Amino acid sequence: MSADVSDVIAKLVADRAGGDEPVCLYGYDLDALAGHVRGVVAALPARCRMFYAMKANSAAPILRTLAPLVAGFEVASGGEVAKARAIDAELPVIFGGPVKTPAEIAEALRCGVTRFHVESELELHRISESATGSGHVADILLRVNLAGPFPSAKLAMAGRPTQFGIDEAAVGPAIRLAISLPGVRLAGFHLHSLSNNLSPDAHLAMLELYRRKVIGWEETFGVRAEVINVGGGIGVNYVDTRAQFDWQYFTTGLAELVDGFPRHWREIDFECGRFLVAACGTYAAEVLDIKHNHGVDYVLVRGGTHHFRLPASWQHSHPFSVLPVPGWRPNSPRPEVRDRPVTVVGELCTPKDVLASDAAVGAVRAGDVLLFSYAGAYGWEISHHDFLSHPHPEQVFVSDGAGDPGR
Numbered sequence: 367m368s369a370d371v372s373d374v375i376a377k378l379v380a381d382r383a384g385g386d387e388p389v390c391l392y393g394y395d396l397d398a399l400a401g402h403v404r405g406v407v408a409a410l411p412a413r414c415r416m417f418y419a420m421k422a423n424s425a426a427p428i429l430r431t432l433a434p435l436v437a438g439f440e441v442a443s444g445g446e447v448a449k450a451r452a453i454d455a456e457l458p459v460i461f462g463g464p465v466k467t468p469a470e471i472a473e474a475l476r477c478g479v480t481r482f483h484v485e486s487e488l489e490l491h492r493i494s495e496s497a498t499g500s501g502h503v504a505d506i507l508l509r510v511n512l513a514g515p516f517p518s519a520k521l522a523m524a525g526r527p528t529q530f531g532i533d534e535a536a537v538g539p540a541i542r543l544a545i546s547l548p549g550v551r552l553a554g555f556h557l558h559s560l561s562n563n564l565s566p567d568a569h570l571a572m573l574e575l576y577r578r579k580v581i582g583w584e585e586t587f588g589v590r591a592e593v594i595n596v597g598g599g600i601g602v603n604y605v606d607t608r609a610q611f612d613w614q615y616f617t618t619g620l621a622e623l624v625d626g627f628p629r630h631w632r633e634i635d636f637e638c639g640r641f642l643v644a645a646c647g648t649y650a651a652e653v654l655d656i657k658h659n660h661g662v663d664y665v666l667v668r669g670g671t672h673h674f675r676l677p678a679s680w681q682h683s684h685p686f687s688v689l690p691v692p693g694w695r696p697n698s699p700r701p702e703v704r705d706r707p708v709t710v711v712g713e714l715c716t717p718k719d720v721l722a723s724d725a726a727v728g729a730v731r732a733g734d735v736l737l738f739s740y741a742g743a744y745g746w747e748i749s750h751h752d753f754l755s756h757p758h759p760e761q762v763f764v765s766d767g768a769g770d771p772g773r
């Protein structure tokens with residue numbers, strides 16, 4: 367069994383295998399999640415705070431587990447504001463997202479959102495107007511889209527043209543506008559530039575770039591930042607799962623770096639999604655058939671990219687292990703592949719429905735169950751659930767060995 371899948375989830379799947387319905391589920395180990403996030407938060411140096419970027423996985427049991435452990439939730443829509451408030455009426459909530467409607471802004475102010483991350487001058491006007499209309503002054507960070515250069519990571523939000531934030535070249539007018547509007551208070555800057563970065567040194571170098579940039583804006587435009595939000599983007603290694611981002615090494619370097627930050631930067635916010643929740647989730651899918659077409663061994667599962675679009679979206683072969691299921695009831699030979707690379711596909715009528723390709727397996731048979739690890743972030747959340755109208759996977763949340771019925 368792969369060390370990447372927790373024993374409780376492997377047992378849960380083993381208990382269901384060999385039944386009347388093929389196994390197809392997401393299993394989440396909430397105790398493992400809590401343990402991981404406690405360790406991540408405990409290693410943060412003074413002034414640094416960890417928010418949870420809810421878009422990675424906003425299932426209620428995940429949010430309930432994380433709420434007491436993190437500084438708050440980062441949300442990117444009115445729907446996420448509502449989900450956050452359904453968990454906790456008081457928890458700090460910071461509101462980002464590339465474009466926000468006037469109704470979302472008004473509702474967020476009513477719900478006591480802590481800070482807005484502002485993406486344009488028009489959005490500054492919208493927030494100021496909504497805030498003055500309801501008797502608020504909204505704390506805001508200006509999200510700046512830096513020119514770079516940045517360490518290479520798969521999804522870059524800045525350093526190349528993207529729709530996010532305010533162009534670095536236009537930050538001066540945005541600062542002046544933020545200072546002049548009555549309904550907003552400029553609390554600092556927001557810089558989320560990349561996703562799935564696996565190198566702690568590259569991440570530290572990026573934060574050093576942020577330090578120089580913000581100090582430069584403070585000097586040039588005569589402002590003082592209190593809060594610097596350095597975004598998320600700490601990665602998960604889906605290719606070599608034994609070589610994960612070294613958080614202890616990173617936070618040691620971070621402590622030195624933050625020591626050199628100006629004293630008036632009282633709060634350095636991280637807002638991570640993937641790094642917090644990926645490891646707690648496993649997608650389990652039973653093998654329905656195996657065939658050899660044009661030189662390739664295909665393993666076909668109950669499920670696919672409509673449940674778990676992450677590997678198709680990132681164009682990687684997702685890591686999995688095989689849970690051997692001894693029983694075989696059909697009155698027919700049991701197809702199997704041994705010691706040959708396989709391509710794992712789902713039940714959709716498209717050749718893009720691929721979860722893993724050219725993957726080495728010892729042996730896999732129809733009726734066995736594949737366990738895809740690191741499926742807790744951007745798995746179910748980003749998938750096209752109803753394409754072809756197959757049933758949805760079960761969502762099982764386990765803590766203290768007990769299941770949580772979930773949403």
Ligand SMILES: *Cc1c(COP(=O)(O)O)cnc(C)c1O
Nearest residue numbers: 419558561598599637638639640
């Ligand atoms: C998606 C997102 C995050 C979280 O990113 P991860 O790569 O999951 O850590 C943080 N901040 C912003 C603005 C985002 O869009």
